């Protein structure tokens with residue numbers, strides 16, 4: 250299967266378990282890999298038949314602004330469900346990194362793979 254991907258999409262949002270995290274936005278970075286057959290889009294040169302990475306990026310940003318959750322796990326499951334339901338994707342792998350979370354680590358995060 251072919252892959253459409255997004256690397257290091259930066260979103261600022263309220264997320265976290267602790268009270269101080271509910272007061273100001275933090276940076277999250279998303280890597281997204283979407284398995285899809287690109288041949289029809291390539292044959293027709295038609296964006297309507299492609300998984301539009303710009304639209305996926307926009308929707309990820311929107312969902313992050315619409316919901317307020319504590320765990321990265323909760324957010325990433327919501328995003329995987331959104332991508333599978335709104336885009337023509339057989340499988341999605343999503344990784345979210347939260348670089349400000351642990352001072353002694355360059356970054357931390359969660360990665361999941363979900364299929365239709």
Ligand SMILES: Nc1nc2c(c(=O)[nH]1)N=C([C@H](O)[C@@H](O)CO)CN2
Pocket residue numbers: 264265266267270319320321322347350351
């Ligand atoms: N597996 C997870 N561990 C932790 C999370 C999380 O979302 N998933 N979140 C936190 C805090 O919000 C942290 O980011 C602040 O230090 C801790 N562990």
